[in-house]
Amino acid sequence: MAEASGPAKRRLERRIMRRLGLRSSLDRVWQSVPAAVQIGVAAVVAYAIGHYLAGHELPLIAVIVTITTLGFSRDARPGRVLETVIGILAGILLSALLVLVVGRGVWQLGLAILLGALVGRALSANPAVAVAAGVQAVLVVLLPDPAGGPFLRGIDGAIGGAVALLATALLPRDPRGAARRDGLALFAVLEEGTLSAAEALRRGEELAAEFALSRLRGTQRLVNDWTTSLESAVAISRISPFLRRRLPELRSQGRLLQAGDLAARNLRLIARRIEFLVRDEQPREALADALGETAAAIRELRDGVTNPSALAEARTRLERLAVRLDPASLTSGNVSDAALVLMIRPLVVDLLTGTGLDADSARALLPPL
Structure with missing residues (x-):
């Protein structure tokens, strides 16, 4: 029976993983629809300008530059778009000059790629700019010259870059969507880790403490993702007449990001401390309750990412918790447990700043030591 249950369990696990993979793929597709629409419309506009207004027979570079510049990057800030445009144009013009001086050939292709990539690296710290510049260099060297000469592609590149910048401002993706998703993801992990830490204290269970620590160790990537998407959302909202009214909401997210x-x-740090404390297998109900209340407040802060009115509830809960964080009363004089309370106090202060309360007012709520 045990042997039969093993394969069945593995088949079940494989089915679950396939379903999760399919759901993840569908989520990616759905979230990419605004970017795909923006890229498609912008590429068509770039082609129309290059072909019908500028009179170029095949403005291929204009279309490629538009697509390459916009892309599906999490960071869609106008500054990044402009940086990519400059790098691509430099690669195009440098390769056109190279074709005029040394002609076309195998070694000229290698030289064009080398110079394009190095120029891209010189102009931007973003590796994608160097790759884009190198790709444009390949097109200039391998494709026949247009009727107006190789430098005509520089005009097409400028058209594509200008259309990409205009699309960023006038046909923006929803920058709040990515920022919201990243914020929700961070606070979900923080809540889960805090609940597991509270459970470890309540049961005196080292396994729960290890789980909490393993979850919390992965939060830096989530912080970095949210930082990138939020900075991109703010930058786009500043230049877009359609999104400028969203700036107050995004600034509220900025406070939550810093607090998170x-x-x-x-x-x-708290999870590491708890992992050490619970080795004695003794329950610590008062400390578990304090962390449980912290987890509830984190959940309300998570709600505040999409609904700023929820921040008032989080502030009320955290204020009630702050006045209770007296090491002497919560730990009955146990020095090790008191050290944990001293670690929870700045955590509560940080979370209170996420609700809009200034740090000095938050610290003033704590019992004196």
Whole structure:
């Protein structure tokens, strides 16, 4: 029976993983629809301008530059778009000059790729710019010259870059969507890790503490993702007449991001401390309750990513918790447990700043030591 259940269990696990993989793929497709629409419309506009207005027979470079510049990157800031455009144009013009001086051939192709990539690296720290510049260099060297000469492709590249910049402002993706998703993901992990840490204290269970620590160790990537998507959303909203009204909401997310970043750092330290404490297998109900309330507040902060009114509930909960964080009353004089309370206090202060309360007012709520 045990042998039969083993293969059945593995088949079940494979089915679950396939379903999760399919769901993840569908989520990616759905989330990419705005970017795909933006890229498609912008590429058509770039082709129309190059062909019908500029009179170029095949403005291939204009279309390629538009697609390459916009892309599906998480970071869609106008500055990044402009940086990519400059790198691509430099690769095009440098390769056109190279064709005029030394002609076309195998070694000329290698030289064009080398110079294009190096120029791209010189102009931007983003590796994608160097790759894009190298690709454009390949097209200039391998494709026959248009009727107006190789430098005509520089005009097509400028058309594509200008259309990409206009699309960023006038046909923007929903920058709040990615920022919201990243914020929700961070606070979900913070809540899960805090609940597991509270459970470890409540049961005196080292396994729960290890799980909490393993979850919280992965938060830095989530912080970095949210930082990138939020900075991109703010930059796009500043130049887009359709999104400028979203700036207050995005600034509120900025406070939550800062609070979440600091909270993640504190929670990693707290989880390590708890992993050491619970080795005695003794329950610590008062400390578990304090962390349980912290987890509930984190859940309300997570709701605040999409609904700023939820931040008031989080502030009320955290204020009630802050006044209770007296090491002497929560730990009955146990020095090791008191040290944990001292670690929870700055965590609560950091979370309170995410609700809009200034740090000094948050610290003033704590019992004196």
